[in-house]
Amino acid sequence: MSKVLIIAEHDGATLNESTAKCVACANDLPDTEIDLLVLAKDGSGVAEQAARLDSVAKVRLIENDANEHALAAVLAPQIVALAGGYSHLFGPSTTFGKDLMPRVAALLGVNQVSDIMSVQGSHTFKRPIYAGNVILTVEAPADLPVVATIRTASYKSVSATNNAPVESLTDHTELPQHTRFVGLSSGSSDRPDLQSASLVVSGGRALGSAENFALIYALADKMGAAVGASRAAVDAGYVPNELQVGQTGKIIAPDLYIAIGISGAIQHLTGIKDVGTIVAINKDEDAPIFEVADIGLVGDLFKIIPELKDAL
Amino acid sequence: MEKILVGLKRVVDYNVRVRVRSDGSGVETDGVKMSINPFDEIALEEALRIKERGEASEVIVVSIGPSEAQQQLRTGLAMGADRAILIESADPVDPLTAARVFLELVNREQPGMVLLGKQAIDNDNNQAGQMLAAIWGRPQATFASKVEIQGSTATVTREVDIGLETIEIDLPAVVTTDLRLNEPRYVKLPDIMKAKRKPLDITPLAELGVGTATAHAEVAFEPPEERQKGIMVQDVAGLVEALKDKGLV
Numbered sequence: 001m002s003k004v005l006i007i008a009e010h011d012g013a014t015l016n017e018s019t020a021k022c023v024a025c026a027n028d029l030p031d032t033e034i035d036l037l038v039l040a041k042d043g044s045g046v047a048e049q050a051a052r053l054d055s056v057a058k059v060r061l062i063e064n065d066a067n068e069h070a071l072a073a074v075l076a077p078q079i080v081a082l083a084g085g086y087s088h089l090f091g092p093s094t095t096f097g098k099d100l101m102p103r104v105a106a107l108l109g110v111n112q113v114s115d116i117m118s119v120q121g122s123h124t125f126k127r128p129i130y131a132g133n134v135i136l137t138v139e140a141p142a143d144l145p146v147v148a149t150i151r152t153a154s155y156k157s158v159s160a161t162n163n164a165p166v167e168s169l170t171d172h173t174e175l176p177q178h179t180r181f182v183g184l185s186s187g188s189s190d191r192p193d194l195q196s197a198s199l200v201v202s203g204g205r206a207l208g209s210a211e212n213f214a215l216i217y218a219l220a221d222k223m224g225a226a227v228g229a230s231r232a233a234v235d236a237g238y239v240p241n242e243l244q245v246g247q248t249g250k251i252i253a254p255d256l257y258i259a260i261g262i263s264g265a266i267q268h269l270t271g272i273k274d275v276g277t278i279v280a281i282n283k284d285e286d287a288p289i290f291e292v293a294d295i296g297l298v299g300d301l302f303k304i305i306p307e308l309k310d311a312l
Numbered sequence: 313m314e315k316i317l318v319g320l321k322r323v324v325d326y327n328v329r330v331r332v333r334s335d336g337s338g339v340e341t342d343g344v345k346m347s348i349n350p351f352d353e354i355a356l357e358e359a360l361r362i363k364e365r366g367e368a369s370e371v372i373v374v375s376i377g378p379s380e381a382q383q384q385l386r387t388g389l390a391m392g393a394d395r396a397i398l399i400e401s402a403d404p405v406d407p408l409t410a411a412r413v414f415l416e417l418v419n420r421e422q423p424g425m426v427l428l429g430k431q432a433i434d435n436d437n438n439q440a441g442q443m444l445a446a447i448w449g450r451p452q453a454t455f456a457s458k459v460e461i462q463g464s465t466a467t468v469t470r471e472v473d474i475g476l477e478t479i480e481i482d483l484p485a486v487v488t489t490d491l492r493l494n495e496p497r498y499v500k501l502p503d504i505m506k507a508k509r510k511p512l513d514i515t516p517l518a519e520l521g522v523g524t525a526t527a528h529a530e531v532a533f534e535p536p537e538e539r540q541k542g543i544m545v546q547d548v549a550g551l552v553e554a555l556k557d558k559g560l561v
């Protein structure tokens with residue numbers, strides 16, 4: 001039997017969608033019992049949302065002022081203190097989980113299974129390596145806890161019709177003071193969130209400037225889509241880092257992804273492997289993006305975007 | 313601070329299109345171009361800049377890998393590192409073992425900071441830095457896009473999913489680099505000559521006295537499912553029609 005503890009991701013008020021995807025992955029393990037752990041300053045609201053997720057047996061809640069911001073060095077020892085009795089500890093492959101879970105794994109003396117994309121057995125998993133050019137099947141030792149991050153784009157969120165019990169715990173571990181939160185600057189907007197949006201319009205280096213990138217935003221707004229970008233567009237300062245799609249940015253799986261002025265480097269393509277429909281707009285008919293695009297249009301984006309916006 | 317340790321992993325160059333061996337036993341690496349993991353190059357560049365600002369006095373590059381990893385260490389020395397350490401292992405090591413090797417070197421060298429890439433582009437694990445910080449009992453600042461040092465603390469800006477997070481950490485600490493931290497310098501020919509005379513110490517992994525962790529068994533390697541090439545449309549009207557056919561607009 002698999003006893004799974006999933007570390008919930010949240011911002012203090014709202015449970016992140018990535019948690020429901022981790023539950024979906026845990027459901028693929030044979031014979032599972034799934035608990036969620038919420039570490040927060042005031043976590044009752046988040047715990048309530050977590051308790052609604054289907055398949056969750058119970059939500060465990062640790063409230064502590066030190067948990068106001070998700071600092072890995074502070075959260076990890078609290079997780080480790082609860083780890084006994086669990087065969088699996090899961091977190092999402094978001095920057096939250098990528099930062100936290102290896103710290104948990106090391107404290108438990110095990111390697112982590114990074115970016116699970118498919119469960120083959122209680123200790124056997126598939127994961128992408130080499131920017132997704134190779135799929136590796138790994139088997140973790142059967143006698144040790146499995147610590148893993150879940151590639152959220154590979155899973156559909158479980159529904160939220162449950163009413164699991166919430167158990168409040170007090171943590172007695174000594175927490176380090178050596179890491180302190182200073183601030184968060186986020187380009188948060190009213191636009192849909194890139195990671196969970198069903199439509200995404202994405203721009204590359206070809207946009208040429210932050211001003212020109214307004215074309216992408218305008219098209220996205222007309223469609224109610226989220227905005228993404230290639231690394232080149234982020235590096236050039238056209239858009240903030242949180243919009244980067246790819247191996248080292250966000251891995252996304254919307255129904256529709258429109259790549260405009262993006263060449264299709266392997267590092268970018270690995271971020272959109274699971275997209276429903278890829279549309280590519282590029283003036284170079286030999287651009288590699290056309291090899292994977294479901295619908296391709298060769299032409300100048302500066303002419304095409306305004307036309308497309310009017311036609312939709 | 314006195315010393316900064318920097319990890320340099322030898323990996324398949326990022327421009328190489330990697331393929332699975334025909335018998336599925338692993339990844340084809342014969343005759344393939346090998347380079348320093350791009351994130352590690354960024355880590356070294358940052359260490360050199362910290363030293364050039366007078367905030368550190370020695371930069372030590374470390375690689376865990378085969379004998380050939382000396383090439384990557386020499387490149388690191390040519391970029392400006394002061395000395396190099398190769399922990400030689402013909403077989404790749406798992407992230408936790410790598411972290412234990414670094415901890416052993418930390419105990420010997422007592423650095424004020426360990427700078428590592430956030431992930432190696434071969435296994436894409438993104439683990440070693442966090443693991444080192446955990447077993448060392450020290451702070452971690454992962455995915456760094458800005459590092460400022462103030463004596464015994466550092467302020468680090470991190471690239472996170474919702475934007476940029478800033479944290480303050482006490483030193484010594486582990487920092488892992490993201491792409492936008494800096495742009496690594498090019499190596500100049502005279503520096504390559506100079507690098508040949510810099511010290512490069514080689515210790516077999518087995519002689520380091522580090523307990524190795526249990527690696528995951530690598531059961532199978534396979535190519536990903538390829539996406540099929542789709543249709544080309546001639547104009548915006550054709551595009552809109554194709555989208556409507558699929559019920560996407």
Ligand SMILES: Cc1cc2nc3c(=O)[nH]c(=O)nc-3n(C[C@H](O)[C@H](O)[C@H](O)COP(=O)(O)OP(=O)(O)OC[C@H]3O[C@@H](n4cnc5c(N)ncnc54)[C@H](O)[C@@H]3O)c2cc1C
Binds near residue numbers: 230250267299301351
């Ligand atoms: C370690 C590492 C990690 C990386 N991680 C990522 C990652 O996560 N995500 C990512 O995206 N990249 C990543 N990269 C970078 C990647 O290799 C490419 O350099 C990058 O994706 C290129 O961005 P681009 O397609 O916008 O630019 P380019 O490759 O320059 O492509 C621009 C395209 O625009 C087209 N174009 C130009 N003008 C017009 C016009 N007027 N109309 C229409 N089309 C036009 C051109 O034909 C070209 O195809 C990484 C690289 C490394 C080394």
